[in-house]
Amino acid sequence: MDFSFTPEQNAIRDLARQFARTRLAPEYRNREKQGRLERGLFEEMGQLGFIAAGVSEELGGQGLDGVSVGIIVEEISYGDLNAAYITVLGGLNAAILEQHASPELAREWLPRLCSGEISMALALTEPHAGSDAARLKLKATKQGGSYLLNGEKTSISFADQADLCILFARTGAEEDGAGGVSVFLVPLDLPGVSRTRFEDLGSRAVGRGSLFFDDVTLPAEMMLGEPGRGFSKVMRGFDFSRALIGLQCLAPAAASLAETWPYVVERKAFGASLASFEGVSFPLAEAETLLSAATLLCYKTLWQRDQGMPHTAEAAMCKWWAPKLAFEVIQDCLLMHGHAGYSEDFPHQQRLRDVLGLQIGDGTAQIMKMIIAREKVGRVAVPY
Ligand SMILES: Cc1cc2nc3c(=O)[nH]c(=O)nc-3n(C[C@H](O)[C@H](O)[C@H](O)COP(=O)(O)OP(=O)(O)OC[C@H]3O[C@@H](n4cnc5c(N)ncnc54)[C@H](O)[C@@H]3O)c2cc1C
Incomplete structure (x- = not known):
């Protein structure tokens, strides 16, 4: 068992991390105020290879594996969960086009999707x-x-x-x-x-x-x-996006957690650093543990996809657990900041609102649990 990324994957991580922390994070709040992702951002992300990187090179992508795409999503979403929609939706739509479109349609549209020239819902x-x-x-x-x-x-x-x-x-x-x-x-x-x-x-x-x-x-x-035969085939693509959405949600939770540790060290109450109270440090330690476990589940699911192994149940696990966990971790981090955490001066409230949507988008927790049950015991778990 080898948990390390390849040198190529580490290079992708470094590039995406640099972009997310210098270009995306500072404008996260502003993009919400503008109510849109600026058009130039799609093109910038396309030029850096952050949209639909799994598509083959001849169709405009980089032919990267699912784990590498997951790395891009995780890093981008650490800076701005909404910018990561460009990667997640772009990756899902591109995979559908690559697998199901005629060669003419794929040649016409995929390079333009990968470059960020066009966007697709x-x-x-x-x-x-x-x-x-x-x-x-x-x-x-x-x-x-x-x-x-x-x-x-x-x-x-x-x-x-x-x-x-x-x-x-x-x-x-x-x-x-x-x-x-x-x-x-x-x-x-x-x-x-x-x-x-x-x-x-x-x-x-x-x-x-x-x-x-x-x-x-x-x-x-x-x-x-x-x-009349597209539905079930195309729906299989959702196994990919569900693992990616897991990482998309866990990353902003990891960002909130990373910002909360130094805050609770610095902030004093009752004559001591907040970090010295177990009521503060233990929930954060638990959050570290759970985020690590959920992140591993997402990468394992993507790895299974890359190996050509079944991963429908695992993808559904990522999709119900990670958005819920991310919400809970960010909520804890917000509360550790006291009244200040509730204000727009900190990004926790925006992250909290943003990850909540992904408890619904791409399928709710109940539907994901139905899928897991169906994978375990068959149609008896979904009798309609
Ligand atoms: C942020 C966000 C982004 C989205 N993006 C897209 C998108 O790009 N494209 C798109 O097509 N859709 C998108 N959606 C829609 C999303 O996929 C649906 O909202 C979701 O599948 C749930 O459908 P619904 O809202 O109609 O709820 P309903 O199906 O009406 O369900 C309502 C509630 O009942 C529960 N429920 C339903 N059936 C069962 C059951 N059998 N057992 C137990 N509980 C059940 C559900 O879990 C849910 O809690 C998005 C939604 C959100 C919030």
């Missing part, structure tokens, strides 16, 4: 169906060489600023469930597309919102994979 959730995503209703009706899209997607990260989206739409009957769902790549400047933006508790720089499709005509060649 993933549109699955609908107003009536989130956890039960296979019951989606947005209709794609074949008309000659095109599909006509009608319906609504909601709760879509980057809805506000994405150039394209990967869209899950119903091409078959509703009774067919997942079997009647196809996947498309949709430019969001097509006539008939409109958007709204939510006022969220956290991750305001990401611009979550709704996408509306009103008689949108899309060429049939924009379908990814085969008609």
